Amino acid sequence: xxxxxxxxxxxxxxxxxxxxxxxxxxxxxxxxxxxxxxxxxxxxxxxxxxxxxxxxxxxxxxxxxxxxxxxxxxxxxxxxxxxxxxxxxxxxxxxxxxxxxxxxxxxxxxxxxxxxxxxxxxxxxxxxxxxxxxxxxxxxxxxxxxxxxxxxxxxxxxxxxxxxxxxxxxxxxxxxxxxxxxxxxxxxxxxxxxxxxxxxxxxxxxxxxxxxxxxxxxxxxxxxxxxxxxxxxxxxxxxxxxxxxxxxxxxxxxxxxxxxxxxxxxxxxxxxxxxxxxxxxxxxxxxxxxxxxxxxxxxxxxxxxxxxxxxxxxxxxxxxxxxxxxxxxxxxxxxxxxxxxxxxxxxxxxxxxxxxxxxxxxxxxxxxxxxxxxxxxxxxxxxxxxxxxxxxxxxxxxxxxxxxxxxxxxxxxxxxx
Ligand code: 2PG
Ligand code: MG
Numbered sequence: 329x330x331x332x333x334x335x336x337x338x339x340x341x342x343x344x345x346x347x348x349x350x351x352x353x354x355x356x357x358x359x360x361x362x363x364x365x366x367x368x369x370x371x372x373x374x375x376x377x378x379x380x381x382x383x384x385x386x387x388x389x390x391x392x393x394x395x396x397x398x399x400x401x402x403x404x405x406x407x408x409x410x411x412x413x414x415x416x417x418x419x420x421x422x423x424x425x426x427x428x429x430x431x432x433x434x435x436x437x438x439x440x441x442x443x444x445x446x447x448x449x450x451x452x453x454x455x456x457x458x459x460x461x462x463x464x465x466x467x468x469x470x471x472x473x474x475x476x477x478x479x480x481x482x483x484x485x486x487x488x489x490x491x492x493x494x495x496x497x498x499x500x501x502x503x504x505x506x507x508x509x510x511x512x513x514x515x516x517x518x519x520x521x522x523x524x525x526x527x528x529x530x531x532x533x534x535x536x537x538x539x540x541x542x543x544x545x546x547x548x549x550x551x552x553x554x555x556x557x558x559x560x561x562x563x564x565x566x567x568x569x570x571x572x573x574x575x576x577x578x579x580x581x582x583x584x585x586x587x588x589x590x591x592x593x594x595x596x597x598x599x600x601x602x603x604x605x606x607x608x609x610x611x612x613x614x615x616x617x618x619x620x621x622x623x624x625x626x627x628x629x630x631x632x633x634x635x636x637x638x639x640x641x642x643x644x645x646x647x648x649x650x651x652x653x654x655x656x657x658x659x660x661x662x663x664x665x666x667x668x669x670x671x672x673x674x675x676x677x678x679x680x681x682x683x684x685x686x687x688x689x690x691x692x693x694x695x696x697x698x699x700x701x702x703x704x705x706x707x708x709x710x711x712x713x714x715x716x717x718x719x720x721x722x723x724x725x726x727x728x729x730x731x732x733x734x735x736x737x738x739x740x741x742x743x744x745x
Contacts, residue, residue, distance in 0.1 A: 329354055329436050331395035331409075331429065336385040336421065341365050341697040342724045343544055346381055349699075350388065350424040352395075354432045361427035363420035363668045365697035367544065368490040368502060368574045370620050370642035372650065373669045377418035384421040391416060400429060403444045406674055419671025426673045427703045441703060442735065445677070445710030450476035450739075478736050479708050481508045481729070482570060482613065482691065482717040483520035485527060486557055487547035488588075490577050491696050497537065497551035500578055500586045504547070504557050505570035507613055507715070513732045520720045523564050524548070530560045544696045546722040553588040558609040570613025573602070576642045579619035595625050606633055615639035615664065626659035637662040637689060646670045648678045655686045662689035664717070667707060680711040693717040698724035705731030 333353040338346045339362060351360035365376070377384045391412055398408040406426050413422060434441045442449055483506045488499030506523055508516030527548055531538045537551040550557065554571070561569055575598070578585050583592040593601060595618065602617050613636065618625040620642040630638040641664035644650045654660045663683050667676050683690050692708035694717065705728050708716050716732060719725035 329400045329433050331398070331400065331432070334388050334392045334395055334425065336388045336424075338381050338385065339699065341699050342722060343367075343697040345697050347697065347699060348377075348381055348384065348421050348424050350421065350428050352425070352428045352432055354436065356432070356436050359428045359432040359435065361424045361431060361703060362699040362701045363424040363427075364695035364699060364701070365420070366666070366669075366695045367697060368577045368642070370576070370645040370669065372620065372642075372645045372647065374419035374645075374671055376420035376668065378416060378421075381420075384417045387416040388413070388421065388425070400433060403430070403677075404674070406430075406672075410672060410674065420668050422671035423668040423673070426671075427667075427701070430673070430706075431703065440735070440738070441706035442710035445707070446712065449710050449712055450478065476739050477712060477714075478513055478732065478739075479692065479713040479716040481513060481516040481520060482506075482715050483508070483516075483524070483720040484545050484547045484572075484718075485520070485524045485561075485720060486531075486550060487543045487545055488550075489574050491545055491547070492543040492549050494541075494549060497553075497588050498549065499552065499554050499557060500588055501554050501571055502574035502577065503545070503570075503572035503615075504554075504561060505572065505613060505717070506561075506564070506720075507568040507570050509566060509568065513716075513729065513736050517720075517729050517733065519566060523567065524720045527560065534560060542721070545694075545719040546725065547719065551588075554605070558605065558611075562609055568612035569609060570615070570637070571605075571611060571617075572615040572639075572641070573617045574642070575616050576619045584619075595622060599625055599628055602629060603632060606636060611636065613637040613639060613662075616641050616643060618643075620645075623654060623657045623659040626654070627657050630658060630661060634661070639664060639691060641666075641693070644679075646676060646679055648675060648682055651679055651682050651688070655682070655688065660688065662691055662714075664691050664693045665711070665713070666693050666695060667704070668695065673707070676707070677711065680713075684712070689714040691715040691717050694719065694725060694728060698722075698728075700724050700727045702727040702731035704728045705735060708732065709735050 349362040486504040489502030640660040646669040
C-alpha cells in the first residue's frame with residue numbers, strides 16, 4: 329500500500345477540547361482517525377504534540393509527499409511511517425496517523441484491523457477454556473471460534489478526582505468501576521448500563537447533594553466519599569468491583585491529600601487504608617493506588633493481594649522500560665495500555681508482548697477526553713487484551729464498545745485461516 333498524501337486538522341473531543349484528526353489518501357480511498365486527550369496524565373507520558381497541535385498539523389502537511397516513497401504492507405511496516413515523522417510530531421498525532429494507516433491497509437487487504445495485528449487473536453486460550461475438548465483436531469470450527477478470548481468490560485459508573493470539575497464535595501478517587509462477569513461483551517454492556525441506571529436511585533436516596541449530573545467520562549457525580557460509594561456498590565454481586573485511585577493526582581509533598589473527609593495520609597497510611605478497603609469491599613481491581621514513582625508501595629500491596637489486580641497506569645504510561653522495571657520490582661500484575669500515551673503502535677505491541685511473557689494482565693483503556701474513534705476495539709482484540717476499560721454511556725464510549733460487540737458477532741461467522 330502506498331500513502332499518496334496526508335492531511336490533518338483539529339476537532340473537539342467529548343470535553344470540548346481540541347484534539348487531532350488525521351486523514352490519509354491511498355489508491356482505495358480516504359481513511360481517517362483521531363486521538364483522545366487525557367486529563368489525569370502520567371508525568372512520564374510522551375508529549376501529545378511536539379510543540380503544539382497546530383505545529384503538528386503543519387509538520388504532517390509538510391511531510392505529506394515523503395510517505396508515497398514507502399510501501400506499507402504489514403503491521404510492522406508502521407516503522408517506515410515512524411522513520412519519516414520521527415522528531416516532527418507528538419504522540420497524539422502519531423497515534424492518529426498510524427491508526428488511519430492501519431484502517432487503509434485493512435481495507436486494501438479486505439481484513440479487519442485486528443487481523444493485521446494478529447490473525448490468530450484470541451485463539452491461544454482455547455485449550456484452557458474448552459475443557460471437554462482434548463485434541464485441537466477434534467474441534468469443529470464452531471467450537472474453535474466460540475472459544476476465542478474477548479476482553480472483559482471494565483466500566484466507570486461513579487467518578488471523582490480530576491474528571492469531576494465541580495465546586496464542593498466529591499470522591500477523592502477518580503473512578504468506581506464495574507467489572508462484568510458475563511460471558512459476552514454485549515451482555516456485559518447491558519449489565520453495566522442497568523447497574524449504572526439503578527445507581528441514580530441509590531444516589532438520590534443517600535446523597536442529599538446529588539443533582540443527577542455526570543462527569544467527563546459520563547460517570548455519576550456525587551458528594552459521597554469512597555466508603556459510602558462502595559457501600560452502595562457492594563450489593564451488585566453480578567459484577568466485580570474496581571477502583572482507579574489515580575493517586576498521583578492528590579499526592580503532594582510526600583502525602584496523599586484527601587478532601588472528603590479532609591485528611592492527609594502518608595504512603596504507609598495509604599497502604600493500610602487500601603488494604604482495608606480491598607478486604608471490606610472485596611475489591612478485585614485497584615489502579616494507581618500510589619503515586620507514579622512509588623514502585624515499592626505497589627509491590628507491598630501486590631504481595632498482600634496476589635489474587636487481585638494491582639494495575640499500573642500512570643506508573644507505566646504504556647512504556648516498555650517502565651513495564652520491565654515494574655515486573656522486576658514485582659509492583660503490578662496488570663497494566664493499562666493507552667496507545668496515545670506513547671503514540672507508537674509498535675511500542676504498544678512491545679508492551680503487550682512483555683506483559684504476556686510475564687503473565688501481566690493487559691487492560692486497553694479509553695481516555696477521559698474521547699472522540700468517536702473506535703479503533704481501540706480492534707487494538708484490544710488484536711493484542712489479546714484481558715480487559716477493556718471504558719465508560720458506560722456517551723457516544724464516544726459506546727462507539728468503542730459497539731466495535732467490540734461487532735467483532736464478537738463477526739467471530740461467530742469467521743472462517744479460520
Ligand atoms: C485514567 C484515564 C481514563 P485520563 O486515569 O485511567 O479513565 O484518565 O484519560 O484523564 O488520563
Ligand atoms: Mg488511570
